[in-house]
Each structure stands twice: as structure tokens, then as C-alpha cells.
Amino acid sequence: MTTSAPHDATSPGGQALSGLSGTERTRVRRLSERGATDRQALYEVLDAGRICHLGVIVDGSPRVLPTGYGRDGDTLYLHGSTGAASLRAGGEICVTVTHLDGLVLARSVFHHSMNYRSAVIYGQPRLVTDPEEKLSGLRAVVENLVPGRWDAARQPTRKELAATAVIALSLEEASVKIRQGPPSDDDEDYELDVWAGVLPVREVLGDPVPDPLLRPGIGYSK
Amino acid sequence: MTTSAPHDATSPGGQALSGLSGTERTRVRRLSERGATDRQALYEVLDAGRICHLGVIVDGSPRVLPTGYGRDGDTLYLHGSTGAASLRAGGEICVTVTHLDGLVLARSVFHHSMNYRSAVIYGQPRLVTDPEEKLSGLRAVVENLVPGRWDAARQPTRKELAATAVIALSLEEASVKIRQGPPSDDDEDYELDVWAGVLPVREVLGDPVPDPLLRPGIGYSK
Numbered sequence: 249m250t251t252s253a254p255h256d257a258t259s260p261g262g263q264a265l266s267g268l269s270g271t272e273r274t275r276v277r278r279l280s281e282r283g284a285t286d287r288q289a290l291y292e293v294l295d296a297g298r299i300c301h302l303g304v305i306v307d308g309s310p311r312v313l314p315t316g317y318g319r320d321g322d323t324l325y326l327h328g329s330t331g332a333a334s335l336r337a338g339g340e341i342c343v344t345v346t347h348l349d350g351l352v353l354a355r356s357v358f359h360h361s362m363n364y365r366s367a368v369i370y371g372q373p374r375l376v377t378d379p380e381e382k383l384s385g386l387r388a389v390v391e392n393l394v395p396g397r398w399d400a401a402r403q404p405t406r407k408e409l410a411a412t413a414v415i416a417l418s419l420e421e422a423s424v425k426i427r428q429g430p431p432s433d434d435d436e437d438y439e440l441d442v443w444a445g446v447l448p449v450r451e452v453l454g455d456p457v458p459d460p461l462l463r464p465g466i467g468y469s470k
Numbered sequence: 471m472t473t474s475a476p477h478d479a480t481s482p483g484g485q486a487l488s489g490l491s492g493t494e495r496t497r498v499r500r501l502s503e504r505g506a507t508d509r510q511a512l513y514e515v516l517d518a519g520r521i522c523h524l525g526v527i528v529d530g531s532p533r534v535l536p537t538g539y540g541r542d543g544d545t546l547y548l549h550g551s552t553g554a555a556s557l558r559a560g561g562e563i564c565v566t567v568t569h570l571d572g573l574v575l576a577r578s579v580f581h582h583s584m585n586y587r588s589a590v591i592y593g594q595p596r597l598v599t600d601p602e603e604k605l606s607g608l609r610a611v612v613e614n615l616v617p618g619r620w621d622a623a624r625q626p627t628r629k630e631l632a633a634t635a636v637i638a639l640s641l642e643e644a645s646v647k648i649r650q651g652p653p654s655d656d657d658e659d660y661e662l663d664v665w666a667g668v669l670p671v672r673e674v675l676g677d678p679v680p681d682p683l684l685r686p687g688i689g690y691s692k
Contacts, residue, residue, distance in 0.1 A: 298671075299570055299584065301523035303532035309561065310525035310532050314568040314588050344534040348521055348673075356624040357612050358634070362521065366536050390579050394669065401664055402578040412580070430681040442623055443688050445680040447616065449520075451570075454670030459652040466665050 289424045293367040294319050294345055298393060302326060303342035317343065318388025319419075324369060325376070325385035326415045343369045343417060351447040354431035355440045361431065363446060369422040376414040385414040400469060511646045515589040516541050516567055520615060524548060525564035539565070540610025546591060546639045547598070547607035565591045565639060573669040576653035577662045583653065585668060591644040598636040607636040622691065 300317045303310055318325050324343060350363035376382045383404070390398045404412070431444050456468040522539045525532055540547050546565060572585035598604045605626070612620045626634070653666050678690040 298573070299568060299586075301525075301534050301536075301566060301568070303523075303525045303534035303564075305527060305530075305532050308527075309592065310527050310534075310564045311592075312523050312525035312532075312534055312564045312566040312590065314523075314566065314586065316584065340531040342525075342532045342534045344523060344536065346521060346523070346536040350679075351520070351615055351675075353616060353619060354623065356626070356630075357608070357620055358624075358626050358630040360612055360615060360619070360623070362538065362615070364521075364536065368534065370531065370533075386579070390582055393573050393582060393584070394575060397575060397582070398579055401576065401582070402580075402659060402662060404578070404580050408578075408580040430679075430683070437624060438683055438685070440624060441685075441688060443678075443680070443690050444684055445678055445690070447678055448676030450674050450676060452672050452674055453573075454672060456665075456667055456669055457572075457652075458665070458667040461652070461660055462666055463660070463663075466663060468665050468667070 287419075289426070290367055290419065290422050291319070293347065293365045293424055293426075294324070294419075295392070296347060296365070297345040300324075300326070300343045300345045303344070305339055316389050316393060317345075318385070318390070318392035320384060320388045322419045323385075324417045324419060325388045326373075326417065327386075327389060327412070339372075340370060341373050341417065347451075348449050349428065350449055352427075352431045353444055353447065355433045355437040355442040355444045359431055359433050359437075361427065363428050363449075365424070365426045367422060367424050369417060369419060371417050371421055374416045374418075376416050379409070381416070382409060382412070382414050385416060386412065389414075509641075511648070512589055512641065512644050513541065515569065515587045515646055515648075516546070517614070518569060518587070519567040522546075522548070522565045522567045525566070527561055538611050538615060539567075540607070540612070540614035541641075542606060542610045544641045545607075546641060547610045548595075548637045548639065549608075549611060549634070561594075562592060563595050563639065569673075570671045571650065572671055574649075574653045575666055575669065577655045577659040577664040577666045581653055581655050581659075583649065585650050585671075587646070587648045589644060589646050591639060591641060593639050593643055596638045596640075598638050601631070603638070604631060604634070604636050607638060608634065611636075 294317075298316065299314050302313050302315050304313070305311070315326055317327075326343070344366060346364060346366040348362060348364050352361040352363055354360050376385050386404065386409075387398045390401075430446060433444065458468070516539075520538065521536050524535050524537050526535070527533070538549055548565070566588060568586060568588040570584060570586050574583040574585055576582050598607050608626065608631075609620045612623075652668060655666065680690070
């Protein structure tokens with residue numbers, strides 16, 4: 249069964265992702281045909297996402313937290329509070345962004361799978377202290393949520409900015425995995441009387457719901 | 471800015487989640503009003519999801535991998551290959567399931583946020599060796615993908631079953647966080663001429679896409 253195992257580095261075989269990183273753990277060593285090699289693919293997966301899952305180590309155990317993020321060039325910015333524990337610990341972090349694109353229904357349960365795009369980034373986080381970078385990092389996070397929103401809303405005060413921790417993570421060591429397309433069944437199973445194909449999954453935005461406290465006369469805009 | 475920080479245990483304040491766990495790390499210590507305390511909420515968040523993000527430690531660094539899962543009572547089952555490294559290492563794992571429900575646009579950039587439901591589970595994973603439990607665990611994973619699909623597809627052979635590792639994780643230590651509703655702005659900002667509210671986010675299934683190799687005459691069914 250292959251409902252899982254993107255970025256799995258525990259099985260033999262596979263190939264290095266030359267465009268992104270040459271380290272062992274970001275090679276896609278299993279299901280190597282799902283490896284995407286170029287940096288553009290990494291940007292596309294990251295820029296299409298709204299939340300990442302941040303992995304840190306706390307007291308010797310892994311902790312995985314959902315959080316917003318934004319990209320500026322080859323740097324990923326995260327709102328700092330979720331990463332505070334890892335910063336104190338001083339270790340590496342891992343950031344994963346996943347898009348579920350389809351449920352892949354094979355003729356055998358064993359070959360059920362998912363279509364997805366995902367990116368995994370490893371690195372030593374850096375606490376942003378430069379005020380300019382802090383502002384541009386936060387801007388990247390908010391713009392990734394809703395493009396154009398930063399300029400539409402009230403800008404951060406000095407006090408708010410001081411109260412906000414921003415973490416930067418280089419995109420130096422990263423991998424991208426993509427699975428798309430129909431199921432792959434065993435030869436003899438194609439004769440079976442079982443429907444097979446893909447149920448596409450999409451994330452959609454609904455109509456804007458105004459804040460009940462919104463002043464009258466203000467129409468929706470970013 | 472609060473685009474992030476669900477399950478953050480690094481800030482002061484907050485409360486224990488009495489219905490789920492009393493350990494320090496699953497207390498929602500920040501934004502405590504987002505804590506949901508009962509086991510039913512945990513089940514609902516898990517059962518509404520299709521992928522989780524599995525956190526393991528490999529060579530001293532965190533690794534976060536997307537993978538399928540299924541729930542059977544108070545046990546979560548994962549396809550084993552993604553967890554193989556953690557099993558070898560012998561340590562705890564962390565499993566996080568997140569639903570993004572809305573983009574929360576406040577009048578100030580500082581108060582932008584997201585509506586979400588998320589669950590975080592910590593524990594020592596267990597490699598399932600009992601054949602009956604292995605089968606029921608895999609069934610839970612496939613049924614969580616598409617309910618009813620297990621019985622519709624060809625069952626696993628003995629060989630397939632032997633080739634598949636299944637990991638069990640108890641739901642003993644878990645936390646749930648939920649944020650819903652409009653933005654929360656500073657008092658003075660409600661006078662601003664800025665639209666505020668929520669952009670709802672939904673995951674939808676598209677029309678089934680048949681496998682190009684599907685035999686004629688087989689209509690879609692689970």
C-alpha cells in the first residue's frame with residue numbers, strides 16, 4: 249500500500265535532487281519517480297501553500313505544529329512563537345508543506361495512494377533581529393496568506409513589531425515530491441471488475457464573511 | 471500577529487486539556503480559549519482528515535513527513551514505511567492533523583490569523599505484528615481515505631500484507647485546538663476604513679477521474 253511515504257528516506261533506491269540539495273536525507277530514495285529536481289518546483293509548492301508543519305525537538309521528542317509562513321527569495325519566514333522552543337534548544341528544524349491533490353483508488357487496496365505535492369526543508373533557524381528584515385519577513389507571511397493584504401491593513405507599530413518574533417530558514421536543503429496521475433495496479437488486477445481512478449481534491453475559498461463588527465459601507469477588498 | 475501558534479506550549483498562561491491528557495506539552499498554554507477539552511473533539515478532527523504530518527527524529531534532527539492514517543477507537547494507525555526510521559531509533563513520535571478553515575483578515579496586520587482545527591498526538595509508536603490487527607489497521611487507513619473502499623477493492627494477499635509495515639499510536643496523550651470566528655482587533659482599530667472578516671477555506675472533492683486503463687462498463691463506485 250502506498251497511501252503514504254513521500255520523502256521517505258528509509259528504503260533503498262532513488263536519486264539525488266540535484267537542483268536543491270545533495271544531502272542524504274533530502275534524496276528521494278523511495279518512489280524515486282516522484283522526485284522533482286528543480287528549485288522552481290520548490291517555489292511553486294511553497295507559494296501555493298498557506299500553512300506549513302514545523303517540526304522541532306522539545307525535551308528529546310519531536311513536536312509538529314501547524315503555522316503560517318511566507319517566502320522571500322530563498323528564505324522562508326515563520327512567525328516566531330511556534331519555533332521559540334527550537335530556538336532555545338538551538339537545534340535544526342524541519343518545515344513541511346503539503347498539498348493533497350487527489351485520492352488514488354486502485355483495484356487492490358494495496359495500491360491505494362494519494363496525489364500530492366510536498367516540500368520538506370531542513371535547517372538551522374535564525375532569529376531575525378534586523379528591523380528591516382523583520383518587517384519584510386512578516387510581510388512575506390501576511391502576503392502568503394492573502395496577496396495584497398499587507399498594504400490594505402494597518403501597519404505594525406513599533407511595539408507590535410517588538411512583540412513579534414520572526415524566524416528565518418534558508419531554503420538551501422530542501423526536497424520536493426510530487427505524485428500525480430492514475431493508480432498503478434498489478435498487471436493481473438486490471439481485469440478486475442473494480443472502479444479505479446482518482447478523486448481530485450481541491451482547496452477552495454468561499455465568499456468573504458464580514459466581521460459582524462465591520463463598519464457599514466466597507467465592501468470586501470483584500 | 472497570530473497567523474500561527476496553535477498548540478504552542480512556549481508562552482505563559484493557559485489550561486490543561488482535562489479530557490485528553492494532563493502532560494505539560496499538550497496543555498494549550500497560549501491562546502487558551504482555543505483549547506477544546508473533550509475526546510469527541512479529538513475524534514472529529516482526526517476523522518475529518520486524510521493526511522497527517524508525522525514528526526520523527528532522525529540523526530538528532532526533526533523530520534516531518536505527510537502520510538495517510540486511520541483511527542480505530544483510541545488507536546491511530548499509520549502506514550509503516552514513513553515511521554520506520556523512528557521505530558529504529560526507538561523514540562517517541564508526534565502526529566499532527568490540521569484543517570485550515572479560514573483566513574482571518576483583521577484591520578491590523580498584527581491580528582491576522584487563521585481559523586483551523588488541529589490535533590497533536592505524542593507517543594511511543596508500536597510496530598503491529600499481529601496479523602489480525604495489521605489487517606484492521608490497514609483497513610482503518612484505507613477507510614479513512616474513502617469510506618467503503620476497503621470492501622470494494624481487492625483484498626491484500628498474504629505477501630502484500632507481509633510487505634507492509636503498520637504502526638500503531640495510542641491516542642492517550644493528545645491535544646486539540648480550534649479557532650473559529652471573526653478577527654479580534656484592538657479597540658481603536660474598529661474605526662479604521664479597512665475590510666475585516668473571514669475568507670472561508672474548504673477542501674472539496676471533484677468529479678471522479680477514471681483510470682485511462684479502466685475496463686469499459688465499470689461505473690464509479692467507492
